Every structure is written in C-alpha cells, then in structure tokens.
Amino acid sequence: MSDSNTDFDFIVIGSGFGGSVTAHRLTEKGYRVAVMEMGRRWRAEDFPATNWVIWRWFWRPRLALRGFFNIQFFRHVVILHGCAVGGGSITYANTLLVPPDSVWQKGSWAGLADWNAEMPLHFQTAIRMLGVTENRVLGPADHFLKQAADAAGVGHTFYRTSVGVFQAPEGEEGGKTYPDPYFGGEGPERTTCIGCGGCMVGCRYNAKNSLDKNYLYLAEKHGAQIFAETRVVDVAPLNGKADGGAGYEVLTEKSTAWLAREPRRFTCRGIVFAASALGTMDLLLRLKQKGSLPALSDQVGNRVRTNAESLIGVRVPGCREDLSKGIAIGSGIYIDDHTHIEAVRYPAGSDAMGPLATLLTGGQPGRARILLWLRLLAWSLLRHPIRTARALHPFGWARESVIFLCMQTLDGHIDMRLRRRWFWPFGKILASQGKKIPTFIPQANEFARKAAALIGGRPMSMVTEILFNVPGTAHVLGGCPMAGSAAEGVVDSRNRVFGYQNMYICDGSVLAANLGVNPSLTICAVTERAMTHIPPAAEANWHDSAA
Ligand SMILES: Cc1cc2nc3c(=O)[nH]c(=O)nc-3n(C[C@H](O)[C@H](O)[C@H](O)COP(=O)(O)OP(=O)(O)OC[C@H]3O[C@@H](n4cnc5c(N)ncnc54)[C@H](O)[C@@H]3O)c2cc1C
Ligand code: SF4
Secondary structure (H helix, E strand, O other): OOOOOOOEEEEEEOOOHHHHHHHHHHHHOOOOEEEEOOOEOOOHHHOOOOOOOHHHOEEEHHHOEEOOEEEEEOOOOEEEEEOEOOHHHHOOOOEOOOOOHHHHHOOOOOOOOOHHHHHHHHHHHHHHHOOEEEOOOOOHHHHHHHHHHHHOOOHHHOEEOEEEEOOOOOOOOOOOEEOOOOOOOOOOOEEOOOOEOOHHHOOOOOOEOOHHHOHHHHHHHOOOEEEOOEEEEEEEEOOOOOOOOOOEEEEEEEOOOOOOOOOEEEEEEEEEEOOHHHHHHHHHHHHHHOOOOOOOOOOOOEEEEOOOEEEEEEEOOOOOOOOOOEOOEEEEEEOOOOEEEEEEOOOOOOOOOHHHEEEOOOOOOOHHHHHHHHHHHHHHHHHOHHHHHHHHOOOOHHHHEEEEEEEEOOOOOEEEEEEEEOOEEEEEEEEEEOOOOOOOOHHHHHHHHHHHHHHOOEEEEEHHHHHOOOOEEOOOEEEOOEOOOOOOOOEOOOOEEOOOEOEEEOOHHHOOOOOOOOOHHHHHHHHHHHHHOOOOHHHOOOOOEOO
C-alpha cells in the first residue's frame, strides 16, 4: 500500500536514463513518485542554434550559464555529461547499442545473476521504449569512415548505428510531423529527422527520442511530479530508524538560484539515486561523510570506469563536403577485437569544442609527448603555416571534422574521493585517484593517421590528452558498483543499496565493467530489470533490502 504519512512513496534523484525508467515503472505500478532534477526543462525551440550560445549550452549556473551540457576536469580524466530534465539524453548522440555478452562475465557483477539469459528481455523493452532503429541517414562522415575502414582492411565491420531517432519512412524527406508513432497515441506527436547533425546541441526538430518524449513523458502523464532546477543536498532516514525502515527526509535547494536557494524538505518511503555516475557518487560520498547515511558501503567512489575511451579525429580544412551532416553518431567499425570506433559530428557552426582539438601526437605520455607535440606544431607551422592555422582555428571546425570516438572493453579503473583542493579551499570537491588511465589507444591513432592521409586532412586529438596525459570521456561508469556484498560493492544485483531499506541506485554508477559501447541502453535495461522486482503499490514491500 501507498504510505500516506510521507509526501511521496518514492523520490527519484535525477531524471536521466536510470531515473526516467524508474519514474515511469514506479508510476505505472501505482506509486506516488517525485523526480528531483537539478537541470532545466527544455523545449525544442529553446535549444541554442549553435554551441557558441554558451549560456544556453553549458551548465555552470553560478556563472549564469544555464544550459544542459557540462565538462568536469579531474587529474585522471575529463568527463563530459548532461544536466537537464531528461538527463544526458538531451545532449547525447542517440546511439543505443547492446554490449557484447562478455561484459557480464567481467567485474564485480559476474555470477550475480544469469545475465546472458535475463538481459535480452530487458534490452528489448528498453529498445522498444526508446524507439531504437538502424540509422538510415548516412552523412559524408559515415561514408568517409567506411572508406577508411576499407583501406585498413576492416571494411566488413562497418555498421550503421542503432539510434533513438524518429526517422522518415524510406523514400520520404525528413521534417514531417506525425501523431505519436510509438505508444499507441499515449505519447507526444513527433517530427521526422532531417539529418542536421545537431543532436548533441539539442534537437530543435522534435526528432530525437530523448527521455522527455518517452519514459519521462509517460511517467509525468501518469502522475509523477517532476521538480526541475531542484538539487538534492541531503537524504537522511526518518523517525530515528537508522536503516531507513520508516522512510527518508530529502532536502533540496534551487540549483539555478544565486542567493535565495529556496530550501525545501520532502519525505518519502523509498528513495532512488539516479543522479548519474558522477552525481550519485558525489552525493553519496557527502552523505556518508556528514553522517546522514553512515552505513553506506566504503566502496562508494571505487572502480570508476571511463569505458577505456579516447577522442581523436580528422579535420579537413576547406573540405568541399559538409562533414557535420547526418546523425551525431551515424556509424561505427571495429578495428580489432577490443577496439570500436564511431564517427561523431557536431552541427555546422557549433565550433565551441574546436579549441580542445590539436594535432595528434604519438610517443610516450608526459614531458616527452609534450615536447614532441611542440616540435610537430612548430615544424607544421613553419612548413605549412596557412594549412596548419586552418586546421587549428575553431571556426568551421564542426563542418570540417569527423570525431572518432574510440572505446575498448579492456579493464582499468580509478577511484573518486572528496578532497579539499589548493585552488578551492572553501569546501571539498570530487577528486580522482589511482593509477593513470592510458590516454592513447595506439591502434586507433594509427587508424586516424591513415584516414587523414586518405582524405587529405590532419589527424587530431584532444589537447588535454597531450598536455596533461588525461583522456576524455562522455561515458563515465561505476563508482557504486553492483556486487555480492558491501565489502565489494554498493548495491546488490537488484540495485538495492547495502545497509538500507527501500533505497536503490539506478544509473551508470552501478555498472561494473567497461562496456566497449555507449552505455545508455545498458543503464535503461539494468534499471528495467531492477524495476521488475518491485511489486505493485497495492502489494508494496516497505522492507526491501539488499540480500
Ligand atoms: C555529448 C555526449 C554525447 C553522448 N552520447 C551518447 C550516446 O550516443 N549513446 C550513449 O549511450 N550515451 C551517450 N552519452 C552518455 C550518456 O549521456 C550517459 O551515459 C547517460 O546519460 C547516463 O545516464 P544516467 O542515468 O547514469 O544519468 P544521466 O542521464 O546523466 O542523468 C542524471 C541526472 O541527474 C541530475 N543530478 C545530478 N545530481 C543531482 C542532484 N544532486 N540533485 C538532482 N539532480 C541531480 C543531473 O542533472 C542529470 O540530469 C553521451 C554523453 C555526452 C555528454
Ligand atoms: S540529426 Fe538533427 S533532426 Fe535528426 S535527431 Fe539529430 S538534431 Fe534532431
């Protein structure tokens, strides 16, 4: 039964992939659900035309930047992530892939369930809800990837990505509006994709199947209350029941306010952390440290994975074709058993990420690579000053570039802790520790070099990879890994938090292995599975705890 002594049955913190699946499934089961989301709500017409409109693209509310995209710099990694009603789906590139079966045999979730037997059903559900289909809008960047793959002898691995995009029927132009095509009339009307490449700057054409068009839309329609611009700052057990058996108190503040933070208090019987790998880790580390949730496993912040990624690419100054056309991630290839490369693009005019790109340099990480890079820059500027300047200046970067997103299933992880840093002595912030993650994937670099030569372009990489030996990723995972006990992880195989009742984590933080593919579909599928174990509200079990 619903608990009428609390404001809500469940409060979900975060409205990304895990949070939206949770909100929809719990509402469907008859629970009273609230979703607290620190990001803003977006409509198609509010998205910026390009990412130079930085105040509507980037999220740093204290600097009056109230967009939906964020970059955080750590000693070991640069992390790109989303922040909005709909979480990362608002800024993501729509690519929804099923990982190889082998990932379930790696990491601390191995053996906790018969994953290979159970997961296909949950992937199917997530695929249906997110409207995943094969990309039909191949752009010049995709044809170029195919050409480069053929030249490298791996052309047979080329595939069109599976994307969550509403595409026009075969033979019809994009841009036509249809009544809800996915949920038998229950969902919103949608417009077909025009292949503008703008997915990561927000789809202005109502074609992208972001979560506010499916899971979250249905959750809200069926009664879930979504509190936008609301950051959760505290969660503590109610009525002196230390294990949360009597419910939880949730304290929030307005995330976009400068001074008047509008503190609020809510109560709920069950709580779901779905604030993304970074957000949930940060919040739980703080709550454990300040004594609100002291029984959390000491594993919070451990085994954070970067999906073994590297962002490189090719820029073709003066390219006759517009490489920004197509869907943000339109195709992919496998250059060996472990290494997967996708062709990524930003829309024409969205060049604000351009300053992060520089000439690709090999060599050993550290000072040697920096010297090599400086030598390469100097040599290149002396020999081809105009060509080099045209490869490095940001204007035209999106139109002239293909980004290669390289991912590996190989293992490797870091840990995150709260630390007071010399440059920010006023409070503790999340900081990474552990062994360095390799910045370069040599075989991917080689591929980029050959691809650049093929098209007459320059191979590029991220300046942070060269100067600071720090890889960049949009796919941070782990930090609250799924495991058999609190000594090894933070949640059990049903996403229940060790040490508390009716407390769950449903986001990328519970994933226990590098997937080698983009993770959002897996986050949805794992959450779908967790939700099947929660009974309908009429038979609620308010003493659900980790085995
Ligand atoms: C540019 C870019 C492109 C990407 N492309 C792809 C792709 O093509 N395919 C793919 O699979 N993945 C992609 N990703 C990654 C994908 O976005 C993430 O893996 C995914 O969104 C993670 O889902 P999640 O449920 O863990 O959390 P998220 O979707 O990140 O949602 C978490 C939400 O919680 C909110 N939150 C955090 N802390 C609090 C708090 N204290 N209180 C209230 N709310 C809070 C955040 O604002 C956020 O909206 C991309 C990411 C980026 C940045
Ligand atoms: S390519 Fe353009 S129209 Fe298609 S989903 Fe992406 S942003 Fe929307």
